[in-house]
Amino acid sequence: MKGYDLFELAVRNLRQSKLRNGLTTVGISVGVASLVAMLSLGVGLQQLATKRLAGSGMFDTVFVTSKQDSRGFDREEDQKDQHPEKAPVLDEASRQQMTRLQYVTEVEPEVRVMGQIVYGGQTHFGFVTGLPMSARENEAFDNLQGKFFSSSDADEVILLNDFAKELNPQNPKSLVGQEVTLRYGEHQSLPAEGDASGRPQVSDQNESAGTNTGDDYGFSVVRKTQQLKVVGIVDEEPYGGMRTVSRGRIFLPVDLTEKLNMAEFSDMRSSLRGHGKSYATLTVRVKDPAKVSQVQDAIKNMGFRTFSVLDATKSLRRFFTVLDLFLGIFGSLALAVATLAIINTLVMAVLERRREIGVMKAIGASDGDVKKLFFAEAGAMGFFGGILGIALGFAIGKAINIGTGIYLRNHQLPAEPVWILPSWLIGAAIAFSILVSLLAGLYPASRAARLDPVQTLKYE
Amino acid sequence: MGDSMIRAVDGISLSIAAGEFVALLGQSGSGKSTLLNLLAGLDRPTSGSVLVQGRDLAKMSSEELARYRRNDVGMVFQAFHLIPAMTITENVELPMRFAEVDRTERAQRVREALERVGLGKRLGHRPSELSGGEQQRVSIARALANRPSLLLADEPTGNLDSRTGEDILNLIRDLSVSLGMTVVMVTHERALAERFAKRLIFLGDGKLISQEVTA
Numbered sequence: 293m294k295g296y297d298l299f300e301l302a303v304r305n306l307r308q309s310k311l312r313n314g315l316t317t318v319g320i321s322v323g324v325a326s327l328v329a330m331l332s333l334g335v336g337l338q339q340l341a342t343k344r345l346a347g348s349g350m351f352d353t354v355f356v357t358s359k360q361d362s363r364g365f366d367r368e369e370d371q372k373d374q375h376p377e378k379a380p381v382l383d384e385a386s387r388q389q390m391t392r393l394q395y396v397t398e399v400e401p402e403v404r405v406m407g408q409i410v411y412g413g414q415t416h417f418g419f420v421t422g423l424p425m426s427a428r429e430n431e432a433f434d435n436l437q438g439k440f441f442s443s444s445d446a447d448e449v450i451l452l453n454d455f456a457k458e459l460n461p462q463n464p465k466s467l468v469g470q471e472v473t474l475r476y477g478e479h480q481s482l483p484a485e486g487d488a489s490g491r492p493q494v495s496d497q498n499e500s501a502g503t504n505t506g507d508d509y510g511f512s513v514v515r516k517t518q519q520l521k522v523v524g525i526v527d528e529e530p531y532g533g534m535r536t537v538s539r540g541r542i543f544l545p546v547d548l549t550e551k552l553n554m555a556e557f558s559d560m561r562s563s564l565r566g567h568g569k570s571y572a573t574l575t576v577r578v579k580d581p582a583k584v585s586q587v588q589d590a591i592k593n594m595g596f597r598t599f600s601v602l603d604a605t606k607s608l609r610r611f612f613t614v615l616d617l618f619l620g621i622f623g624s625l626a627l628a629v630a631t632l633a634i635i636n637t638l639v640m641a642v643l644e645r646r647r648e649i650g651v652m653k654a655i656g657a658s659d660g661d662v663k664k665l666f667f668a669e670a671g672a673m674g675f676f677g678g679i680l681g682i683a684l685g686f687a688i689g690k691a692i693n694i695g696t697g698i699y700l701r702n703h704q705l706p707a708e709p710v711w712i713l714p715s716w717l718i719g720a721a722i723a724f725s726i727l728v729s730l731l732a733g734l735y736p737a738s739r740a741a742r743l744d745p746v747q748t749l750k751y752e
Numbered sequence: 753m754g755d756s757m758i759r760a761v762d763g764i765s766l767s768i769a770a771g772e773f774v775a776l777l778g779q780s781g782s783g784k785s786t787l788l789n790l791l792a793g794l795d796r797p798t799s800g801s802v803l804v805q806g807r808d809l810a811k812m813s814s815e816e817l818a819r820y821r822r823n824d825v826g827m828v829f830q831a832f833h834l835i836p837a838m839t840i841t842e843n844v845e846l847p848m849r850f851a852e853v854d855r856t857e858r859a860q861r862v863r864e865a866l867e868r869v870g871l872g873k874r875l876g877h878r879p880s881e882l883s884g885g886e887q888q889r890v891s892i893a894r895a896l897a898n899r900p901s902l903l904l905a906d907e908p909t910g911n912l913d914s915r916t917g918e919d920i921l922n923l924i925r926d927l928s929v930s931l932g933m934t935v936v937m938v939t940h941e942r943a944l945a946e947r948f949a950k951r952l953i954f955l956g957d958g959k960l961i962s963q964e965v966t967a
Contacts, residue, residue: 304837654827
C-alpha cells in the first residue's frame with residue numbers, strides 16, 4: 293500500500309471513534325507537554341546560568357593563584373599536592389614569565405582595596421579596584437557615560453553609578469570631568485629586621501616596585517591621598533560582577549593602582565609567610581578563547597593553580613546534564629502513561645474491527661498492510677498528540693515565565709525568562725512522540741496482522 | 753479447534769476449467785466453504801495441493817497468497833462485508849489501494865465496475881443506505897476492481913429475497929461470460945444452482961459425493 297493511502301485510511305479510521313482517539317491523543321499531548329515543559333525549563337535555567345558567565349566576558353581569561361593560598365576549585369587535584377607550602381609564589385618573576393607565554397596578551401593583578409573618595413567636603417567609603425585597559429571591551433562599558441581611561445596609569449577614575457549618586461544625589465552625571473580626592477593606604481616596606489633562619493633569599497631590586505625599599509617582610513600602611521579626574525560613570529559592575537575586580541565602586545586603571553602601591557589584604561599574608569611582594573591573583577588574558585586551555589596547561593606546569601570559565605562551564609554542563617536527565621525522566625512519566633493509553637485504544641480498535649480486518653485481508657491486504665495501517669494510526673496519534681503537546685507545553689512555559697516574572701519584580705529583580713523552548717526541542721518532541729506511539733502500536737499491530745480472516749469472516 | 757483434528761475437507765480431487773461457472777452444493781458442515789477458502793488462499797491445506805494456473809497455493813508464503821488474492825481473486829460474501837464507514841466509491845476503491853493502482857486510474861475503474869453491476873448512481877452513499885441487492889452489487893463491483901480471473905462467491909444470495917437473488921446470479925453469469933471469468937459459487941439452493949451454473953459439485957462430510965453437468 294502506498295504512503296498516502298495508508299495515511300488516508302489511518303486518519304479515516306481515527307475519525308471513526310473521535311472521542312476515544314481524541315482522548316488518547318490528548319493523553320499523549322499531556323505527556324509531550326510535561327516532557328517539553330520540563331526540558332525547556334532545564335534549557336532555560338542553563339541559558340540563564342551560561343548567560344551570566346558569557347556576560348562576564350571571561351572566556352579569554354585564566355585566573356592564576358598560588359597553591360599556597362586557600363584550596364581551589366578542583367579538590368581532586370589539590371589532594372595530589374602534599375606540600376602546598378612548597379608551591380611557587382605569584383611574584384613579579386612568575387608574572388613576567390607568564391607574560392612571555394605564547395598567546396598571552398596581558399597579565400594583570402586583581403587589585404581590590406578599601407578607599408575613600410573625598411568630594412564636596414564629604415567622605416565616601418568604597419572598594420577601589422584596578423581595571424586593565426582591555427576591560428573597555430566588556431559589555432558593562434557599552435553604556436558608559438563619559439569616557440574610558442586614557443591610559444593604563446592615568447590619574448583617572450570611573451565610578452559606579454550607585455556610588456556617583458551617593459556623591460551627588462541630584463545630578464550624578466555632572467561628576468564626569470570633575471576632580472575628586474582618593475584617600476588610600478600605601479604599602480611601605482620596613483627595613484629588614486635582621487637575620488632569621490631559613491629565610492629565602494629575596495632580591496632587593498624588585499622590578500616593579502620602585503618605591504619599595506627594604507625586604508618587604510614587614511610593612512606599614514600609611515594614609516595617602518591622590519587627586520583623580522572622574523572620566524566616566526558606569527551603570528553595572530564590569531565582568532557581570534563575577535570577578536574580584538568587579539566588586540568595587542571606584543575603578544582605577546590597574547597600573548595606577550600598582551604605581552600608588554596600595555596596601556592589599558594579601559600583603560599581610562605574604563609578610564607572615566616571609567616572602568616579598570606577591571599577588572593574590574593574576575589575570576591572564578589570552579588572544580583567542582580557543583587557546584585558553586593551552587595557556588592554562590602551561591601555567592599549571594609552572595606550578596600554579598589555574599581557573600577559567602572553561603572549567604566553570606564544564607562543571608556547569610555536567611550539572612545540567614544530570615538536571616536535564618532528571619527533568620526528562622519526570623517529564624517522560626506522563627508520556628509512559630499515555631503509551632499505555634495508545635496500546636489500550638488500539639487493542640480495542642483491533643477487537644472492534646476484527647471483521648473489517650478480515651475483509652481487507654480477503655480482498656488483498658497483506659499482513660504487512662494491516663500492520664502498517666495500525667502503525668500509521670498510532671503514528672498519527674503520536675504526531676497530532678505531539679503538536680498539541682508542544683502548544684500545551686508552550687502555554688505552560690509561558691505561564692511559568694509570567695509567574696516567575698511577577699515574583700522577580702515583586703522582589704525588585706529584573707525579570708528573566710527561566711523557560712526557553714528551543715526549536716530543536718520542538719522537532720525532537722514531535723519525533724519522540726511519534727516514536728513512542730509507534731512502539732506502543734507494535735503489539736496491537738502485530739495482533740491485527742495475525743488475525744485469521746476465515747475466523748473473522750464466519751457468518752454469525 | 754478441539755484436541756482432535758477435524759478434517760473439514762478430505763480427499764477431494766477436483767479440477768475447474770478457465771471460464772467455467774461451478775456451484776458447490778452441500779449441507780452446512782459439508783466442507784464447501786472450506787473448499788472455497790482454500791481456493792481463495794485464505795486457508796491452507798494440511799496436505800495436498802491447490803493449483804491455480806499452475807501455481808500451488810499450498811506452497812505460497814502468506815505474502816504471496818495476499819498478492820494472489822489481490823490480483824487474481826474477487827470475493828463475494830453472503831453478508832456482503834462492505835466497510836460501513838466507507839462510501840460505495842471508497843469500498844470499491846479499497847482493493848485497488850492494496851494493489852497500489854494509480855489514483856487517477858482508480859476513479860475510472862471504480863466508475864467502470866459500478867456501471868457493470870448497474871450502479872451508476874448513489875456513489876457517495878454508505879452501504880447502510882442501500883438495499884441488500886444493491887449492497888451485493890457493490891460487493892461484486894469491489895470484487896471486479898482488480899480485474900480478477902477467478903470470482904469466488906460464498907452464498908451470494910443467502911441474504912436476499914428470491915427475486916433479487918436471481919438478479920444477482922444473472923449479473924454474475926453475465927460477467928463471467930463477458931469477462932471470461934471463472935466463477936465458483938457456494939450455495940445450498942439447488943434450484944438456483946441448476947439454472948445458472950454449468951456444473952454442480954455435491955459435497956458431504958468433506959468428501960466429494962457427485963458431479964452433475966447442467967444442460
